[in-house]
Amino acid sequence: MENYRLVPLISSEELVKCVDDLALRINRDYEGKSLIVVGILKGSFIFLADLVRKLAPALTLDFVRLASYGDQSETSGIVRMTKDLEVSVHGRHVLVVEDIVDTGITLKWFLDHLQHLEPESVKVCALIDKSERRRVNLSLDYVGISLEKGFLVGYGLDYSERHRNLPAIYEVLFD
Numbered sequence: 001m002e003n004y005r006l007v008p009l010i011s012s013e014e015l016v017k018c019v020d021d022l023a024l025r026i027n028r029d030y031e032g033k034s035l036i037v038v039g040i041l042k043g044s045f046i047f048l049a050d051l052v053r054k055l056a057p058a059l060t061l062d063f064v065r066l067a068s069y070g071d072q073s074e075t076s077g078i079v080r081m082t083k084d085l086e087v088s089v090h091g092r093h094v095l096v097v098e099d100i101v102d103t104g105i106t107l108k109w110f111l112d113h114l115q116h117l118e119p120e121s122v123k124v125c126a127l128i129d130k131s132e133r134r135r136v137n138l139s140l141d142y143v144g145i146s147l148e149k150g151f152l153v154g155y156g157l158d159y160s161e162r163h164r165n166l167p168a169i170y171e172v173l174f175d
Contacts, residue, residue: 006153006163006170010145015127015155015168018144019047022125023054025142026095029123030057036087036094036119040110041065042164043099046156047127051097062087068106079109089119099156100128104136111138128152128169 010018035057039048041064052061065083094114101107107124114122125142132149151174153159154166163170 003175004159004172005175006166007173008168009150009152009171010155010169012155012167016050018127019050019054022142022144023051026051026125027054027056030055030093030095032057033093034058034060036060036062036089036092037097038085038089038094038114039063039097040099040107041083043156043158044097044127046164047099048097051125060087064110066106066110079106081110081113085117089114089117091118091120094119094122096122096124098124098126100130100152101126101134101138101140102130103133104138108136108138127155128157 035055037048037052037055037059039045039061052059062085063083064081064085067080067082068078096110096114098107111122111124123141124139126140127144129140129143129146130149131146151159151172152169153163153172154169156164157169158164159172
């Protein structure tokens with residue numbers, strides 16, 4: 001086990017405000033429309049739960065599980081889908097909710113997969129856009145927080161399946 005420490009970065013109060021701001025924008029853009037919200041497991045589940053409770057449009061909720069990190073802090077670059085959609089997105093408005101977009105490889109893979117299912121529209125909502133290691137060109141429609149760098153945990157984000165339950169976001173500093 002590596003030695004590391006957690007340094008507070010984004011408070012739970014800041015996260016509440018961020019989710020409120022994102023919900024306001026999403027509600028405005030989808031007024032009068034129905035929506036399928038797709039959470040990318042496992043990291044998005046806490047953010048997604050807070051977000052959907054503030055969304056006004058009629059919505060259907062589904063999840064996918066994609067893996068490219070395993071128990072590492074670096075992506076392998078190979079994406080595996082271990083849980084696919086259970087609802088049809090054909091001809092529907094889809095909002096993909098991601099906890100953090102880092103290299104963008106996993107999200108790009110899923111967006112390409114989604115296009116084959118012929119949705120009416122697809123937008124992406126990310127709690128955190130971390131551009132330091134971006135390897136692919138991606139357009140994010142709703143971004144809560146933009147950061148250049150840092151390995152983060154808490155509020156659903158993990159390091160080897162640990163620290164998801166923290167109510168705020170912390171940077172992991174390796175000793």
